[in-house]
Amino acid sequence: MTQLSTPFTKLLGIEYPIIAGPMFLVSDENLVTAVSEAGGLGAMPSLNWRTTQEFQAAVRAIKGKTKKPFGVNLIVNQSNLRQHPDLDVCAEEKVPLVITSLGNPKEVIKKMHAVGCKVFCDVTTLDYALKVQDLGADGVIAVSAGAGGHAGPISPLVLVPFLKKHIKIPIVLAGGVATGEQIAAALALGASAVQIGTRFIASKEAKVDEAYKKAILDADPEDIVMTKKISGTPAAVIRTPYIDQVGLELNPLEKALYRYPQTKKYMKMLRYYIGSKALEKAASGVTWKTVWSAGQGVGLIEDILPAGEIVRRLVTECSETIQRLNA
Ligand SMILES: Cc1cc2nc3c(=O)[nH]c(=O)nc-3n(C[C@H](O)[C@H](O)[C@H](O)COP(=O)(O)O)c2cc1C
Structure with missing residues (x-):
């Protein structure tokens, strides 16, 4: 080759x-x-x-x-x-x-x-x-x-x-x-x-679950949205009804806790824990809390x-x- x-x-x-x-x-x-x-x-x-x-x-x-x-x-x-x-x-x-x-x-x-x-x-x-x-x-x-x-x-x-x-x-x-x-x-x-x-x-x-792989094949680039709900910093996910429901931004309390040095570290750890649990569930089986991480390249994958x-x-x-x- x-x-x-x-x-x-x-x-x-x-x-x-x-x-x-x-x-x-x-x-x-x-x-x-x-x-x-x-x-x-x-x-x-x-x-x-x-x-x-x-x-x-x-x-x-x-x-x-x-x-x-x-x-x-x-x-x-x-x-x-x-x-x-x-x-x-x-x-x-x-x-x-x-x-x-x-x-x-x-x-x-x-x-x-x-x-x-x-x-x-x-x-x-x-x-x-x-x-x-x-x-x-x-x-x-x-x-x-x-x-x-x-x-x-x-x-x-x-x-x-x-x-x-x-x-x-x-x-x-x-x-x-x-x-x-x-x-x-x-x-x-x-x-x-x-x-x-x-x-x-x-x-x-x-x-990962076949549903996740299929979602990659089905998604278009415009289906990819950036959410702060997984780790606190923007991460790319496929837009699903669950993502629409929870929104893409942190809530006002989370934002406030992120601002203080004393609470920022713990907020990051908590957000990371919650976000990774959601990803884990969606990656390993069908759940209504679908969080599928992917980039805009989905549009080119068949x-x-x-x-x-x-x-x-x-x-x-x-x-x-x-x-x-x-x-
Ligand atoms: C599902 C998923 C999980 C990822 N997890 C990590 C990670 O744990 N650490 C890391 O450095 N990058 C991670 N990345 C980023 C990839 O290593 C890579 O840089 C990125 O996917 C490249 O963009 P592409 O998806 O458009 O090809 C992840 C990407 C995806 C799609």
């Missing part, structure tokens, strides 16, 4: 510039292994396992199934009470790529570099990208408008070239990518790779495929697009 070599593929020693992004409640050992075995890089959040011990067992299971690089996402803000033990596991198991989100990645960079592993950090703004570059990050994930999860506010068409003008480390575009043509576009903008989430929910391996086949199709489409443009 075609070579798509970039600074990212060289840095990680993989074939294709495609990360299957870490997805809360969706990514597990099977999805990660399938993507990495196909030449991309599968990633998963450590919090998809109930304990640090179970997370470590999952990492070991992946290492038993593939020799290829894979990644783990660590949330590095106060709401994640497991960040230190989970980081210790990443360092002990020499997880090839750690992707940090939400907080300060300083300790992660130091610990993972000490064992020869790479760290990329989620960013939505130039200020934060400069900060993590100064801290020694190996690259950034440019989380753009349209992404699943905690999408950023800036269009990927602007965010990637804007970051590229000011930072030296590799940039991975995240947000709305579901086809190989878009990967070619991302590379043209100066990205070294793409991070794809939503497309991989519609994979055979994704460990089939549920094995994850390895998704990677191969993306690569073929990307290569054909580059050839077409060259011709």
